[in-house]
Amino acid sequence: MGLVEITGREQILIRQQRLGHFFTLLVIILALLYSLNLRNGVVNATVPYTDLQAGITVNYPLNWLLDTSGDYVFRVRDMSRIGFKTTLQVTLRPVGPDMTERNVLDALNITRPITLSTYDIQSVEQIMLTTERPATLMRYTYVDTETNPFLESFPIVVAGEDILTLSGGQAIIITFRTDARTFEQDRPIFLQFLRTLEF
Amino acid sequence: MAKKQKKYTIPLWWGVGTRYIVSQIIKDGIYAVPTIIMMLLLLTVAPTFAQTTIPEIDLDRIRRSTVYIMQTRTIGGIPVVTCVGSGTLIDRSGLIVTNAHNTVTNTACSGDTIVISLSILPNEPPVPSYYAEVAQADIGQDLALLRISRELSGRVVNSDALALPFVELGDSSLVNLDQTITVVGYPDVGNSSVESLRGTVGSFIAEPIGGDRAWMKTDTPIPGTMTGGGVYNQQGQLIGIPTTVPIRPLSADETCLLLADTNGDGLVNDRDSCVPIGGFINTIRPSNFVRPLQRGAALGITLGRITQPFVQLETGGEATVSRLFIAPSEIDGMPTTVASSLPTGTDSLYLFFDYRNMTPDTIYELRVTIDDRPSPTFSLAPVRWGGGGNGMWYIGSRGQVYPNGIYRFTLYINGLASGSREIIIGTPQPNAPTFSNIAFGVEDGDNLYGRNNVLPTGIVVNARFIYRNIPEGAQWAEIWYYDETIIRRNDATWTNDTQDTRILRVEAPGGSPLPSGRYRLELYLDGLLLATSDFVVAGAREGAFPRVFSNLRFTSADSLEEAVGNPSVRTFANTTREIYGLFDWEFIAPGTLWRAVWSVDNVAFYDQTLPWDNIETGQNFAMLLTSTSRIPDGTYRLQLFIGPALLATFEAQVGIGQLPIDPFAQATGVQMNGRVLDAETRVGIPNVSFIVISEDFSVEDFVWRADQVYTMATTDRNGRFQLERPLQLGLPYSVIVVADGYLTVSADGVEVDAETENPLEVVIVMTKD
Numbered sequence: 001m002g003l004v005e006i007t008g009r010e011q012i013l014i015r016q017q018r019l020g021h022f023f024t025l026l027v028i029i030l031a032l033l034y035s036l037n038l039r040n041g042v043v044n045a046t047v048p049y050t051d052l053q054a055g056i057t058v059n060y061p062l063n064w065l066l067d068t069s070g071d072y073v074f075r076v077r078d079m080s081r082i083g084f085k086t087t088l089q090v091t092l093r094p095v096g097p098d099m100t101e102r103n104v105l106d107a108l109n110i111t112r113p114i115t116l117s118t119y120d121i122q123s124v125e126q127i128m129l130t131t132e133r134p135a136t137l138m139r140y141t142y143v144d145t146e147t148n149p150f151l152e153s154f155p156i157v158v159a160g161e162d163i164l165t166l167s168g169g170q171a172i173i174i175t176f177r178t179d180a181r182t183f184e185q186d187r188p189i190f191l192q193f194l195r196t197l198e199f
Numbered sequence: 200m201a202k203k204q205k206k207y208t209i210p211l212w213w214g215v216g217t218r219y220i221v222s223q224i225i226k227d228g229i230y231a232v233p234t235i236i237m238m239l240l241l242l243t244v245a246p247t248f249a250q251t252t253i254p255e256i257d258l259d260r261i262r263r264s265t266v267y268i269m270q271t272r273t274i275g276g277i278p279v280v281t282c283v284g285s286g287t288l289i290d291r292s293g294l295i296v297t298n299a300h301n302t303v304t305n306t307a308c309s310g311d312t313i314v315i316s317l318s319i320l321p322n323e324p325p326v327p328s329y330y331a332e333v334a335q336a337d338i339g340q341d342l343a344l345l346r347i348s349r350e351l352s353g354r355v356v357n358s359d360a361l362a363l364p365f366v367e368l369g370d371s372s373l374v375n376l377d378q379t380i381t382v383v384g385y386p387d388v389g390n391s392s393v394e395s396l397r398g399t400v401g402s403f404i405a406e407p408i409g410g411d412r413a414w415m416k417t418d419t420p421i422p423g424t425m426t427g428g429g430v431y432n433q434q435g436q437l438i439g440i441p442t443t444v445p446i447r448p449l450s451a452d453e454t455c456l457l458l459a460d461t462n463g464d465g466l467v468n469d470r471d472s473c474v475p476i477g478g479f480i481n482t483i484r485p486s487n488f489v490r491p492l493q494r495g496a497a498l499g500i501t502l503g504r505i506t507q508p509f510v511q512l513e514t515g516g517e518a519t520v521s522r523l524f525i526a527p528s529e530i531d532g533m534p535t536t537v538a539s540s541l542p543t544g545t546d547s548l549y550l551f552f553d554y555r556n557m558t559p560d561t562i563y564e565l566r567v568t569i570d571d572r573p574s575p576t577f578s579l580a581p582v583r584w585g586g587g588g589n590g591m592w593y594i595g596s597r598g599q600v601y602p603n604g605i606y607r608f609t610l611y612i613n614g615l616a617s618g619s620r621e622i623i624i625g626t627p628q629p630n631a632p633t634f635s636n637i638a639f640g641v642e643d644g645d646n647l648y649g650r651n652n653v654l655p656t657g658i659v660v661n662a663r664f665i666y667r668n669i670p671e672g673a674q675w676a677e678i679w680y681y682d683e684t685i686i687r688r689n690d691a692t693w694t695n696d697t698q699d700t701r702i703l704r705v706e707a708p709g710g711s712p713l714p715s716g717r718y719r720l721e722l723y724l725d726g727l728l729l730a731t732s733d734f735v736v737a738g739a740r741e742g743a744f745p746r747v748f749s750n751l752r753f754t755s756a757d758s759l760e761e762a763v764g765n766p767s768v769r770t771f772a773n774t775t776r777e778i779y780g781l782f783d784w785e786f787i788a789p790g791t792l793w794r795a796v797w798s799v800d801n802v803a804f805y806d807q808t809l810p811w812d813n814i815e816t817g818q819n820f821a822m823l824l825t826s827t828s829r830i831p832d833g834t835y836r837l838q839l840f841i842g843p844a845l846l847a848t849f850e851a852q853v854g855i856g857q858l859p860i861d862p863f864a865q866a867t868g869v870q871m872n873g874r875v876l877d878a879e880t881r882v883g884i885p886n887v888s889f890i891v892i893s894e895d896f897s898v899e900d901f902v903w904r905a906d907q908v909y910t911m912a913t914t915d916r917n918g919r920f921q922l923e924r925p926l927q928l929g930l931p932y933s934v935i936v937v938a939d940g941y942l943t944v945s946a947d948g949v950e951v952d953a954e955t956e957n958p959l960e961v962v963i964v965m966t967k968d
Contacts (some may be wrong), residue, residue, distance in 0.1 A: 065890075067905035070359075079888040079903075080937040085913075114355040147360050149317050149328050150263065151915035153885070 046196070049074060054092060059196040061189060064088075084144055084156045086178040086186055088193050093171040101136045101164050104171045108138075108162070116142040117155070127163070130195055135165040141180060159183040161190065172199055256381055256435045257957050260870050260925075262318055262393045263364040264288040265428060266295055267325035267385045268345070270302055270310035279459045280474055281310035285384035285428030286345065287437055288365040289489075291923065292358035293329070293347030294496055296437070296489050297427035299336045300444045300583060302343045305560060307445065307475060315347060317363075318393045325389060327351060335492040338559035339585035340408070341442050342484065344492045362923035366429065367867060368493065369436025371485030372412060376400055376599060382421050382441060384428025388456060388474065396421065401481075402576050405549065405595050407532050408585050408808075415439055415483040416576060423454065423477035430483050435867065439483035443580045444562050445475035446614040454478050482580040495804035498831050502797060502805050505759055505779075505821035508812035510789040512588075516556040518612050520563075523552045523620040524728060525608070529593060531651050531843040533732040536635035540623040543603055549595030550608045550620060557584045557612075564611040565594055569604040577601070581611070587792050587810055590717075591733055630668045634722040634730035637664045641740065642704065648743045651844035652734040655745035656786050659706040660713060662720050664730060667698040673724055679705045680719040682788075693724075715815060716788035735841055737787050748839045748847035750818075751782040763819050773832055773854030778824040780837045782847060787811045794840040795822070799833040800858050833858045868925030869951040873961035874918045875936060883918020884938055884965060891922060891949075892933040898945045901935065926951050926959075941965040 013021075046059035049066065054073045060066070064076040075089040095104060105124065113119040122139040129135050140160050146153035159180040164173050174197065176190035270282040286297030295315065301308050313332065316325035330353075331345040347356055347363075374380075382396045398419025406413035417430075421441045430439035445454055455473035462471055495502075526534030526549045527541060534551050541548065550565070557563075561584040567577040579594060586592050603625025610618045640647025641657035654660060669675070672692055679687040687705045695701060703720070707713045715736045722730040738747030752767035755775055762779040771778065780797075787793065790810045797805040813820065822837075824830060832854030839847040875887045890911040892901050901907055909932060910924035926932060928951055936944040944963055951959065 063903050065903050065905055065908070069905060079890065079911075080939050080943075082884070082886045082939050084886075085888070115357050117352070117354055146915060147357075148362060148915075148921060149326075150319055150364075150921060151919060152917060153915040 044192070046192075054090075055199055056090060057196075057198045058090070058193065060088060060193060081179070083179040083182075084158050084177070086189070087175070088190065089173075089175040089177075090197075091173040091175065093173065095166060095169060095171045097169075099166075099171075101166055101171070104164055104166075104173075105136060105138055105162075108173075112140075112142070117145060118143045122159075129163070129165065131198075133165055133167075135163050138162045138164065157181075161187075163194070167199065256431060256433060257867075257870065258381070258383075258395060258435075259321075259958050260364050261366055261381075261383050261429065261431060261435060262321070262395070264366045265318060265383050265385070265393045267316040267318075267389055267393075268295075268297055268302060268331075268427065269314040269316070269327075269389070270304075270308050271312045271314055272310040273312070274461055275463050277459075278312065278314075279310075279461050280388075281472070282308035283385075283388050283424055283474055283476065284426050285424065285441075286315070287383075287429040287440075288363050289368060289437065289493060290365050290497070291363055292361050293331070293356065293363055294334065294365075294493070295331060295345040295347070296429075296440060296493070297343055297345060298440065298442055298444075299338050299341050299343040301427065301475075302345060303333055303336050303338060305338075313345060314351075315345070316389065322392045324392055325385065329356065334496040337488075337492060339583055340484065340488050341444065341583040341585075342440065342488055342492060344489070344496045346496065364870075366431070366435065366437050368486050368489060369432050369434065369438040371415070371438045371487045374400055374412075374415065374432065374438055374485070376402070379433060380417060380419075380438070381431045382417070382419060382425065382428065383431065384421070384425030384441065386422045387424055388458065388476065394422075394425075402599050403596055404482075404577075404579055405529075405593070405597060406585065407592060409485070409488065411597050412485050412487075413585075414579060414582075415485055417481050417483060418575075420479040420481060423480060426477060426480055430486075436486075437489075438486050440486065440489070441480045442482055442484045442582060443477045443480040444583055445477040446562055446564075446581050477581075480580060481575055482582060491803040491806050494799065494802045498799065498804060498826075499828070500804075500824055500826045500830055503823045503825065505823050506813065506819070509814050510812050512790055512810055512812050518554070518556045518558070518561045518584075520552045520554050520610050520612060520618045523550060523608070523610065523618045524731075525549070525620060525622045526551055526593070526595075528597075529595075530636070532591075532593070533637070533652065534593070534730070536633050536730050537728050538622065539727070540626040540628055540631075541601070542627055543625045544600060545624050546600045547595070547597040548601055548622075548624075549593045550610075551591060551593045552610065552618060553589075553591050554586065555589050557586060557588055559583055559585075562613050564614075566609045566611065568607045568609075569602065571605075571607075574606075577606075581614075587808055589790070589810075590792060632668045632670065632673070632724055632729070633666065634669075634724065635665050635667075637662055637720060637722070637730055637732040639663075639720075639732070639734040648740060648745075649734075650744045650846075651842055652732070653738075653745055653747070653841045653844040653846070654734055654736050655738050655740035656712045656715060656736055657740060658710060658712055659704055660718070660734070660736070662703045662705075662732075663700055664703070664722065665698075665700050666695070669693050669695070669697055669724065671695075671697075675725075676721075676723040677703050678721045678723070680721070681714070682716050682790075683719075714788065715786040715791070717791065735791055737785075737791060737841055738846070739785050745846070747785060747787060747841060749783045749785070751780070751837065751839065751847040751849040753835070753837070753849060753851045754779050754781065759819075759821055762821065767849075769851050770856075771830070771851060771853045773829065775830050775853055776826055776828075778830060778835065778851070778853075780822040780824065780849070781819050782839065783818040784813075784820060785816045787813075787815055787841075789813070789815075791841065796836075796838045796840070797822075797824070798836045798838070799831075801834075801836075831858060832856065868927045869955050870925045870958035871922045871951075871961060872958050873920060873963065875914050875920065875938075875963045875965060876918060877941075878964045878966040883914065883916070884941070885914055885916045885918060887914045887918070887920070887936060887938040887941075887965070888912075889914070889920050889922070889963070890935045890937070891926070892935065894930040894932055896933065897947045898933045898935060901933065928952050928955075936963050936965065938965060940967060942968045 045062035050057045060076045068074045072091040077085040119142040124138045127137045143155045144158045145155045157180040160177040178186040266286045268286045271278040282301035284301040286295040315329040316327045319326045329347045330349040332348045334344045334346040336343040378400045386394045398417045401418045402416040404414035405411045455475045528535045564581040565579040567574045640649045641654045642659040642661045676690045719733045738745035754765040756762035794808040834856045836850040891909045893909040912920040914920045931948045933947045
């Protein structure tokens with residue numbers, strides 16, 4: 001009984017074919033890298049902001065809504081965010097010569113519970129800014145509720161960070177607030193923001 | 200600014216006259232599909248726009264702006280309702296106009312907490328939502344402005360973050376007789392949804408405060424709990440506040456409801472306090488009375504009197520009215536003549552009376568009968584007293600014909616009949632004798648000096664009057680009073696012509712000047728009062744007029760002592776926190792009614808008439824304007840009056856001299872609401888941002904700056920949204936709808952017009968990216 005072995009014939013690629021495959025893969029990889037870069041460029045793109053009167057320069061994320069009409073120097077919000085609109089804000093407060101960072105924080109912590117529901121301080125610690133300037137970092141949470149009584153919305157737990165430093169007779173309060181569920185995911189935005197902040 | 204370059208009109212073949220202009224600038228082709236879907240959805244609502252050619256009153260917005268008000272006090276740890284009423288939001292930050300009698304603590308309404316309930320769902324009873332406090336009030340005019348201050352949890356409300364629906368104040372001076380009005384309020388004690396009633400303006404009632412339009416009357420009976428609610432014109436503007444006051448003493452009946460165990464005995468019975476709701480209302484306080492309160496509340500400033508009373512004025516005693524008589528007309532608050540009958544076609548009539556010991560808590564009412572039948576048209580429901588403590592008052596009307604008949608006017612004070620007067624209309628008396636038009640002046644040589652019945656101190660006062668048809672030989676009398684005491688009486692036989700003018704005179708004995716104070720002249724013929732008028736002697740003579748107030752000035756200082764020494768200031772820095780208003784005065788008798796009016800940019804924010812309670816002559820009477828932050832930019836003016844006579848005025852600028860324009864003050868336009876849905880699941884998407892860009896920018900121009908945004912909204916958990924500001928007619932807005940995970944929807948040229956349905960409901964469908 002004879003045995004017939006049927007096997008595929010080994011395909012022998014010529015050099016040009018191998019090169020063709022290689023370049024195809026290379027193009028795909030390059031395209032992927034380019035796409036990723038393009039996406040990162042869009043996602044991480046920033047816009048410069050300068051306030052000469054306040055002496056502040058900073059870059060904030062592209063397509064965040066800039067507002068300078070409140071009791072802050074400026075505030076930007078990510079309006080596309082589903083949930084609490086992630087917010088970055090810089091506020092200046094005049095301080096007396098004997099006032100400490102702790103005094104300013106105490107004032108904030110006394111007034112905030114009046115307007116922020118279940119305002120709760122998580123931690124307070126001393127940090128050093130990238131500019132070698134000492135500062136105080138305070139983490140807190142509160143519950144954000146819909147202000148329009150005609151709409152139905154679930155409350156959102158908001159996590160916030162304030163970085164406070166005193167400079168030139170005023171307290172500079174840099175605030176970051178976001179949905180508590182995405183706090184760790186969003187925090188790099190704040191760190192990037194801090195790295196570009198000059199005052 | 201490059202704007203809407205690619206605008207074009209979408210033809211609407213099914214909608215006659217409907218213009219819904221949509222242009223689109225699509226920055227990225229991928230946005231085309233959702234944008235077109237949005238446009239088509241917008242257009243699907245368009246056919247309904249065309250069905251009404253006359254703009255309809257925006258009842259939806261008005262109903263949502265109407266609040267139910269409960270005044271409460273805590274008994275045994277439980278809040279108990281003491282008084283109820285309706286109110287109306289007049290700005291987005293929670294300013295509510297309503298009555299004072301059921302919100303400001305008083306004998307009948309002793310609560311100390313005000314709960315505001317909103318009409319959250321159509322056709323549902325109101326839902327308690329906030330606490331409020333009294334921001335401004337005029338007890339006598341029975342108006343109060345409340346400000347929403349706390350949530351029910353007790354947390355302070357950030358008024359800047361509130362975006363409540365509200366209505367605009369209309370100009371009540373433009374309201375006409377028989378004009379159609381809509382009355383909105385809550386018809387019971389919180390069990391029913393907000394109700395609207397249609398009616399017409401039946402008459403106007405005149406009083407010294409407010410002139411010919413102190414009150415409006417409607418033919419529509421309004422439930423008592425609607426007191427404090429709103430009356431609207433066809434443009435949806437608030438033109439009046441239905442007003443009535445339940446009469447004390449209160450006992451449980453259909454006008455006073457037993458709701459709770461207020462005495463803690465475990466029972467709800469006659470021994471508990473009832474909640475007064477009053478009877479039906481047909482009296483409306485015009486909205487122009489609200490403007491000073493609104494301006495004062497909006498400015499966030501406080502006006503205080505620094506100079507304290509020096510003279511203790513007589514107070515207390517029973518409130519009374521006396522000397523009722525009818526006049527066919529009035530000039531500067533004084534009757535031209537006294538009538539006992541009037542001809543057919545009479546369209547002007549005033550009931551004058553003297554009053555004593557009245558307070559803003561006094562409730563007065565006028566009941567008019569014609570041939571013994573009650574006349575709601577000319578009657579006035581029980582209302583708060585708006586005058587001072589003592590003086591002469593009138594109530595009447597002009598411009599509406601009084602049918603022939605025998606009229607009886609009866610005044611009720613705190614529910615008790617206190618005086619009445621009868622007059623016949625329709626009896627021709629072509630040659631009836633009359634004295635009329637008394638005018639006063641201080642004599643100096645051949646000249647008379649004075650201004651609007653305010654005369655400078657002098658030795659002789661002359662009175663000139665007109666007489667007609669006085670038969671020779673008739674017995675007549677002139678009686679002069681000083682502070683209700685007769686100082687001269689002359690009974691004589693008439694010897695003049697039958698008609699002309701005549702001058703009478705009175706002088707103080709001994710050649711000394713007449714003392715300052717209130718005077719009166721009465722003229723009688725055959726024992727009947729035919730004419731009377733009052734005048735005030737105050738101030739020194741300066742030229743032709745009295746100098747009562749002088750050296751009126753504004754200044755800024757840290758204390759009164761410093762202010763007195765500081766020079767007058769016409770321009771203040773925009774950081775000013777305090778402005779003193781100072782003036783000197785001469786010869787003002789204690790008890791003389793004077794009036795101070797503070798205004799900014801020609802709108803009064805303080806207007807009070809008070810009895811003078813200081814020494815007769817002095818310097819540096821001080822009033823202080825303060826603000827917790829800074830006094831807003833504007834042109835501030837202080838005017839001082841006695842009676843109708845403007846005697847001193849001063850004006851100064853703060854900052855740029857003009858109040859900043861509030862971009863959110865406009866309540867008219869088209870309210871846009873809607874839903875944002877997921878294209879795949881058709882389920883509402885929560886927390887989507889719906890941004891309306893100002894008409895000056897297109898989507899392409901939008902660089903995500905808040906000052907480019909006209910208004911915006913965020914969807915709730917059902918994907919529903921309500922824009923904070925109404926869209927204005929004929930302006931091409933642009934819209935961006937953004938949410939993470941979905942393709943952005945955008946459109947230019949979104950425009951509404953008079954035919955657009957209001958509120959406009961739109962549905963936006965978003966596709967996942």
